[in-house]
Amino acid sequence: MSSVGIVSYGTYIPKFRIKAEEIAKVWGEDADSIKSGLGVLQKSVPDLDEDTATISVEASREAIKRAKIDPKKIGAIFVGSESHPYAVKPTATIVGDAIGCGNFFHAADYEFACKAGTAGIQTCIAMVKSGMIEYGLAIGADTSQSAPGDPLEYSASAGGTAFIIGKSPIAEVEATLSFTSDTPDFWRREGQPYPSHGGRFTGTPAYFRHVYTAGEKIMRENGYKPEDFDYAVFHQPNGKFPVRVARMLGFRSEQIEQGLVVRKVGNTYSGSSVLGFSAILDVAKPGDKILLVSFGSGAGSDAFIFDITDRIEEFEREPKVWDKINRGVEVDYSVYLKLRRKIKMK
């Protein structure tokens, strides 16, 4: 059986940016201590008419264009997000219609805080391997919510990544596993506009336990050490956690730097670890080995080992993720409030 993995990927980052200084100024906070404490310098901000559906469509269109495949061959679409525009009515059907993949496709929306995107990748891998579908489209996208004045406001951003899973990949999935537990570190109940979080509880018992355990186990089970990997990328709720967990697992900073996008784009939630992973795919060479570990509050981590194949050399990879991140347009806090619909009109 030929190998299964990522045959194409596409990303989308809204063009607006707001800097930590601008938010800190409004709330009387010290921007330098926020930046050094959180490790986030700025974040992306979606336009008024952008949401998880539009971001998913943009990322998917780029992935399909690069894949040079007929969208009708896509047999399944999963959209992972915690900001689906509708509580009831799927985002995946909007995406399917927009990309023109016909009507005979499997579709579902996923929600698992920040790891719903990688959950979709796993499902697509299983469906392709089983022969149910030829190609699957797995999307992680969010326009994440944060209450004004909440520390989350410095990091909660918007963006998304779409992966086409199939045979003859540019990045073969060598292994994947998940580590899951009932851990209430971050949540948003039905009808609430903004999420709640357990403060410091989101650290050791949530992020670090899950990411570390999943990362350590997938390396051990497959007989790898940190030095066997060319790149590693972890979920990026801020600039500190992924750096610390990388160190805990034994990775060097050179292995994670390329995928550490959070400092300049913020936490794109379901798009976070996969956006960093996409930035790595932008520069990866045949034979490279990549570790990806996502994290979703509530809580769980999906770990993957990818091997880059020769096909990546022919693959269209422009524009690159870092170019998209760096060409943002800065807005001030009042425009940010307008764009995020936080100004009460009447």
Added chain:
Amino acid sequence: MIAVEKVAIIGVGQSEFGELWDKGFREIVLKAGIEAIEDAGLEGKEIEAMYIGNMSGGRYLAQEHISALIADYSGLAELGTPSTRIEGADASGGLALRQAYLAVASGIHDIVIAAGAEKVTDVASEMTTDIMASSADREWEGFVGATIPALFALMAKLHFERYGTTSEDLAMVSVKNHKNGVLNPKAQFRREIRVEDVLNSPLVAEPLHLLDCAPLSDGASAVILANEKIAREYTDNPVFIRACTQASDYLAVQNRRDITTMESVRKASSLAYRMAKISPEDVDVVEIHDSFTIAEIMAYEDLGFVEKGKGAELIREGITELTGPLPVNPSGGLKACGHAIGATGIRQAVEITLQLRGMAGKRQVDCETGLSLNIGGTGATAVVTVYGVR
């Protein structure tokens, strides 16, 4: 005030202090209790009464009737052992120690256990701040926005203005306590910090920085008290409680004669010195309630170690360092050990007991007489305990 019986500590126990996310309240209390019972070489059925210091089980855990809970889970409910929960904000542990002491000193009980426990990490930090603010006057302080750090900040500001104490002096208290905490295997923070780390940490309430403030932690501690006759049967190195006194001050800081003085500490300590027939110069080792660094400086003065206004000199001159003539907070204090609110007063007794037994490991100081100060809130309650090897 003459004790009928001499009272000794014959067993000590302490859970780890910190963010114990995966441990429940009853679990950490049992750990401390069992450790104390094993240390004393007792059986649970020999314990005649239990006293438990706990500030706010009702709000942290939505669990009142902590006394019955502990009696039940320690297996003493079946024996009908009386159990009493005692509350005096973060002096709850000290008050439990005092009640246990009185019970033995009076001759009513022969062997009792005094414990303290708090589980704070089950609620969000905003709730924690509000719960702690309830140890000040809710109507006159809390409702107008004064939290505990804000009230200590007021005391610090006036102390700065009147006596020339500085932010660097306060930082040195934190630096000292962290340095000692490195040597204490049960301390929450076992790392050294520098004065500039304190001064560069975020302001909580000017002039108090984050690293001037003790962390609120989960934890439990326990001591077993017995009269002298029984103590000699169980141990060769009993640590005697030579005085355990308590005093009150106005609850709201605004009503105090001088906000840079904790009258409760002055009154409780002068009575304790009288009962123990010692003077402050006789004290060899001290555990002070450094919930905020300014509280330790003020306590130097109010405990009579130095005259009012000169507290900072003790830290500047290294007097209260581990190697100085008057080591204060060899354990690391609340700052490095963690402040498990209701457990703190008992944890201090555990530390002084280990010191007087000569079993404090790398932080051992040369001592025969020890003192602990546990205060509630901003000092409206103070408990002073004097310990001796004789």
